[in-house]
Amino acid sequence: MKRSLILLSFAFLSSKIYSQNIFPVKLNNCKTERFCLDCGDVKAGYDEKEFQIINSRLNSSFNLKGVSGGIKLQVLVDSKGKACVLSHTDQSNNIITQKIIDELNNFKSWKPAITNGNVEEKTSITVTFLIKDNTIKGQVERVDMNAFKKSFDEPKKPEIFNKKYNYKNENLNNYKITVWNSKNSNLPNNMTDHIAIDRNELIWLTVDEGLVKFDGNTFINSEQNITDKGKFFGYYELESDNNNIKWVHGKDNIYSFNDKEWTKYDPKVIGIDGAYEIINNAKTGEVFFCSDEGLTIFKDGKWSNINKDKVNALPSNRVSFAKRDSKNRIWIGTFSGSIMIDENGKANSFENSDTVLKGKCITSMDEDEEGNLYFTLYEFNRPDKQKINNNEGIAIRYNDGTIKQFTTENSGLPFNHANCILYDKQEKVVWISTDRAGLVRFDLKGNWENYHNENSQIPTSYISSMKFDKNGNLYLATRQGLVKIERKQ
Known part of the structure; x- marks a missing residue:
């Protein structure tokens, strides 16, 4: 059975971490079946030469003079080398971010992860794009599993979206x-x-x-x-x-x-x-x-x-x-x-x-x-x-x-x-x-x-x-x- 999770969900399972969205801005265009987080004896990635075309196309699409910053994107790579952006860190919904998402979703040269000689059905990896010195460049950022688990075992600050109601909590x-x-x-x-x-x-x-x-x-x-x-x-x-x-x-x-x-x-x-x-x-x-x-x-x-x-x-x-x-x-x-x-x-x-x-x-x-x-x-x-x-x-x-x-x-x-x-x-x-x-x-x-x-x-x-x-x-x-x-x- 393919498990499609609609809620934020993480489960640490042995040497693998099975997860859902890891960044605050969630996209719903992916089929979010259960998948592993940056797992595999051979990690998921991409053809380096083909990926450079994305970098070149992004640099030619925008005037980046005076612009600096970065974005992290969670990309879901399946066993056939297709991918989909699942979440990212840019809450401003910048036009550059939208272009990056389109490029990654349409990219055809992803490589799936492999464990014990078997191709992983779906793997989540993090791709980071940095803008520096008038140039944008993207690359995979591998997950430090120990640091990830340690950081996850800390309570997150509550997010109260209702700014109008006065919570007296009298009971x-x-x-x-x-x-x-x-x-x-x-x-x-x-x-x-x-x-x-x-x-x-x-x-x-x-x-x-x-x-x-x-x-x-x-x-x-x-x-x-x-x-x-x-x-x-x-x-x-x-x-x-x-x-x-x-x-x-x-x-x-x-x-x-x-x-x-x-x-x-x-x-x-x-x-x-x-x-x-x-x-x-x-x-x-x-x-x-x-x-x-x-x-x-x-x-x-x-x-x-x-x-x-x-x-x-x-x-x-x-x-x-x-x-x-x-x-x-x-x-x-x-x-x-x-x-x-x-x-x-x-x-x-x-x-x-x-x-x-x-x-x-x-x-x-x-x-x-x-x-x-x-x-x-x-x-x-x-x-x-x-x-x-x-x-x-x-x-x-x-x-x-x-x-x-x-x-x-x-x-x-x-x-x-x-x-x-x-x-x-x-x-x-x-x-x-x-x-x-x-x-x-x-x-x-x-x-x-x-x-x-x-x-x-x-x-x-x-x-x-x-x-x-x-x-x-x-x-x-x-x-x-x-x-x-x-x-x-």
Whole structure:
């Protein structure tokens, strides 16, 4: 399965680093399947002679007298020698930068990376262009992996795009915040991207290339033991179901663990070899697997699938998220739009509507006691490919059928890209995790609070995913360890 990641994502995997955008200006013209960062026994690069033609063409295109500076570009090189600029450092959107991007995208003499004699499917390299002495020159800048990992294990400054809202954070002192990291516990690595809480209240985390469970005191290595992991084995998704079975997407397979033994599922039998998301539907006992092959459903030991061949209204088989609500409706977000399949099996595409869900992919969802639904959104067809704070945010579908979108423009949301949303049944609020602005608390009455590493004990502004335990404590999987938020008595 090709893993297309729409969120900022890094995973350090053995001798390789698998990543997403590494520079602040992200471009969406590339097919961003999973790839390695400057990996290979033979690194990706280009034909030197042909590349000099790019330098010459750039120098003849601009009057560089008195101009100085530089730009770094992340270039994705595939196994056939084709490339695409994925991100860069120039937030001014200079005309020179645009010309460089066009040149690199159209360049035909890239050389793919090779590992153990095999060509890497996709590799990210950094190309730097410097303007000095009236001349521009580009070349590959190799990544220092040790320095990269070290720099990444530092919390980034929160980016608050909402400059109008005054965050008073009046409820922050009502919470006790506990952090477990590699310095104060035996957590093997601070990169905790995915989290699940099983029926025994054990916390399960994907950590770097590993899998651990946490009993409140000790982190215990719990990796699968039925596949030879070799040089690399990663865990990409994680969920626990009603029967206390743990489900993961490992390398090219779906696995399950019943606390005694692991099971690997043949892709030829179940129809998928991975998942963007695994979701347990507690009320129906279904486990949803969202993938490039549609929505795959596991229930009572049987596998079924929803795809475009069966549901014509499905915008794409590339399903990012899906969940069933209390009225037995399935809400599905794909990379080409979102749909709802009602309790009678009728599919309604929001691409044919005038609601705020048009042009959006639902990426997470929760529901309150009254049947109001809460969504995080991804704008899949952005008019400005370089814009960071896009028309996304969250949406609430009220039980009367109306839908309202909340963004930095009309609310206290600090940043419009959210990773996860959860409804808190005890406090009647929603919690929203972001990858730039930390954690958001919205009381549904117009009051917004924003907690991050500069105003709270939360150690980072990047929060990947969240789960509640049975006592209503909120756990955060972050890039700086595991975080527990509990209300003070």
